[in-house]
Amino acid sequence: MIAVVDYGVGNLYSLNCSLRHIGAESVVTRDESVLRAADKIILPGVGAFGDAAAKLRELGLDTLLKELAAAGKPLMGICLGMQLLFDESHEYGCHQGLGLIPGKVMPLAPVLPDGMKVPHMGWNSLTFHKPEDVLLTGISEGSHVYYVHSFYATDCEAAWVATSEYGGVTVPGAVRCGNVCGTQFHPEKSGGIGLQMLASFAKEDTVC
Amino acid sequence: MLTKRIIPCLDVRNGRVVKGVNFEGLRDVSDPVTLARFYNQAGADELVFYDITASAEGRPLFADALRAVAAEVFIPLTVGGSINTVDDFDRVLKCGADKVSVNSGALRDPSLIENAAKRYGDQCVVLSMDVKRVDGSFHVFARGGREDTGRDAIEWAKFGEDHGAGEIVLNSIDTDGVRKGFDLEMLQAIGDVVRLPIIASGGAGCMEDFVTLFRLPCVDAGLAASIFHSQEVEINALKAYLKEQGVPMRI
Numbered sequence: 001m002i003a004v005v006d007y008g009v010g011n012l013y014s015l016n017c018s019l020r021h022i023g024a025e026s027v028v029t030r031d032e033s034v035l036r037a038a039d040k041i042i043l044p045g046v047g048a049f050g051d052a053a054a055k056l057r058e059l060g061l062d063t064l065l066k067e068l069a070a071a072g073k074p075l076m077g078i079c080l081g082m083q084l085l086f087d088e089s090h091e092y093g094c095h096q097g098l099g100l101i102p103g104k105v106m107p108l109a110p111v112l113p114d115g116m117k118v119p120h121m122g123w124n125s126l127t128f129h130k131p132e133d134v135l136l137t138g139i140s141e142g143s144h145v146y147y148v149h150s151f152y153a154t155d156c157e158a159a160w161v162a163t164s165e166y167g168g169v170t171v172p173g174a175v176r177c178g179n180v181c182g183t184q185f186h187p188e189k190s191g192g193i194g195l196q197m198l199a200s201f202a203k204e205d206t207v208c
Numbered sequence: 209m210l211t212k213r214i215i216p217c218l219d220v221r222n223g224r225v226v227k228g229v230n231f232e233g234l235r236d237v238s239d240p241v242t243l244a245r246f247y248n249q250a251g252a253d254e255l256v257f258y259d260i261t262a263s264a265e266g267r268p269l270f271a272d273a274l275r276a277v278a279a280e281v282f283i284p285l286t287v288g289g290s291i292n293t294v295d296d297f298d299r300v301l302k303c304g305a306d307k308v309s310v311n312s313g314a315l316r317d318p319s320l321i322e323n324a325a326k327r328y329g330d331q332c333v334v335l336s337m338d339v340k341r342v343d344g345s346f347h348v349f350a351r352g353g354r355e356d357t358g359r360d361a362i363e364w365a366k367f368g369e370d371h372g373a374g375e376i377v378l379n380s381i382d383t384d385g386v387r388k389g390f391d392l393e394m395l396q397a398i399g400d401v402v403r404l405p406i407i408a409s410g411g412a413g414c415m416e417d418f419v420t421l422f423r424l425p426c427v428d429a430g431l432a433a434s435i436f437h438s439q440e441v442e443i444n445a446l447k448a449y450l451k452e453q454g455v456p457m458r459i
Contacts, residue, residue, distance in 0.1 A: 013304045017279040047329045115425075117403050119331050119374060122428065123211045123253055123458040144211060144458035146284060148331040148374075166210060189284050189306060191248065 002026040003038035010046035018188040024202040045080030049089040082182030101177040103156025116167035119150040124164035133161045137200040145185035211456045213253035213429035216436040223269030240273040244281045250443040259289035278304020309334035312350040325372025335368035340381035380410040387413030399426025422455045
C-alpha cells in the first residue's frame with residue numbers, strides 16, 4: 001500500500017488515477033496510523049514552499065515523515081514534495097525543509113541567461129547520473145518528462161539520479177538519498193515514462 | 209533540452225467535442241475520451257479542453273468528460289471556457305485539470321488572474337487571449353471573439369504576466385480557420401514584451417506552418433484543432449517532421 005500524503009497542497013486526482021492505472025494500491029491520507037502502516041509514502045505538492053512546510057508542521061507530519069524515513073520506509077517526493085525533502089528553500093525568504101536530502105532549493109530566474117523563461121515549463125530530456133537507480137528501470141536516457149517549476153534543488157550533486165538542462169542550468173530531475181527519493185518533474189503527467197517510474201517505485205522492494 | 213509542444217485543442221459542448229471555424233459553424237467531431245486517448249498515443253504533448261457549453265445543465269457533462277479523460281491520459285490537461293471565478297478554478301482542478309485558462313472572465317474581472325495565481329500558483333493560470341487587428345493595433349476580444357474590448361493586446365499580455373499568469377495562449381482571430389499559417393506578426397509583437405511561455409493558436413493549415421511558427425524563438429507551443437481532428441495533419445508525423453527540421457521535439 002502506497003500512502004499519498006494529503007496535507008492540503010495540490011491536486012491529487014491525477015496522481016491517484018496514475019497509481020490506480022499502474023495497479024498500485026494507494027490511499028490518500030494524513031492519518032498517522034495509516035502512514036505508519038503504509039509500505040511506501042509519496043509526498044506530492046504544488047504551490048509555495050513556505051506554506052507547504054508550515055502545513056506539514058501544523059499537522060505534525062514533518063516529524064512523522066522524518067521518523068518513518070529514518071526507519072527505512074521508501075519515501076518519494078514529487079515536484080514541491082521533492083523540494084521539501086531538502087534542508088531549506090530560499091523561495092520568498094528562507095524556510096526549513098525536512099532535511100532528508102542534503103541541499104537547498106533556490107530560484108531559477110537569477111541563474112538563467114536573459115530571455116530564458118520562468119517557470120521552466122514543458123517536456124525536457126533526462127541525462128542519467130545513476131543509471132542503476134530503480135527509478136530509471138526500463139527508461140532510456142534522453143527520455144522526456146514534464147516539468148513545471150520556478151525553483152530548483154542546488155548543492156545536491158551526490159543525490160543526482162537524473163538531471164535536465166535548462167538555459168545552461170543543470171536541473172536535478174530525479175534525486176535519491178537512500179530510501180528517500182524525489183522527482184522535480186511530474187511523473188503522473190509524463191506519459192508512459194512517468195507511469196513506468198511510478199511503477200518502479202511501487203515495485204521497489206530493496207532499499208538502496 | 210526543453211522541447212517545443214504540440215497541443216490539440218478540443219472544444220467541448222455538452223460533453224462532446226466540436227470544432228470551430230472562425231468561431232462559427234460547429235460540428236460534432238468525437239467523444240472526448242476517445243480523442244484524448246488517440247492524441248496521447250499520437251504523441252500530443254498536452255491537451256486543451258474548452259468548455260463551450262452555453263447552459264448550466266451542460267456543466268456536469270463537461271466535468272464527467274474531464275474526469276474520465278484525466279483518469280486515463282497522463283499528460284498535462286488545460287481547461288478553459290466559462291472560467292469566471294476562483295471557484296470555477298477549483299471546480300475543474302478537482303476534475304483533474306492541471307492548468308486553467310481564463311479569457312473573458314479575466315477581462316471582466318482582471319483581479320481573477322492574481323487571485324487564482326495566489327491560490328493555485330502561477331503555473332496553473334493560463335491567460336488566453338483572442339486577438340484581432342483593429343485600426344493598426346492589436347485588440348483583445350471577449351466572448352469567443354465577438355466583442356472588441358478596446359484593450360490593447362500587448363498591454364493586456366503584460367498585465368497578465370505582472371499579475372501571475374504562468375502562460376499565455378495567443379489566438380489570432382484574423383488567421384483562425386483560414387489555414388494559411390499562424391499570425392507570426394502578432395505573436396512576435398507580444399513575444400517581444402513578455403517572458404511567459406507562449407502558445408500560438410489560429411491558422412495552422414499544414415505541417416510547414418509549424419516549422420515557420422517555431423522559427424520564432426518566443427513561441428513555445430503550437431495549438432490547433434480542426435487539422436488534427438480531421439487527421440489532415442497527424443501529430444506523430446508532424447513531430448517527426450519538425451524534429452527533422454531541427455525543432456526540439458519529444459518523440
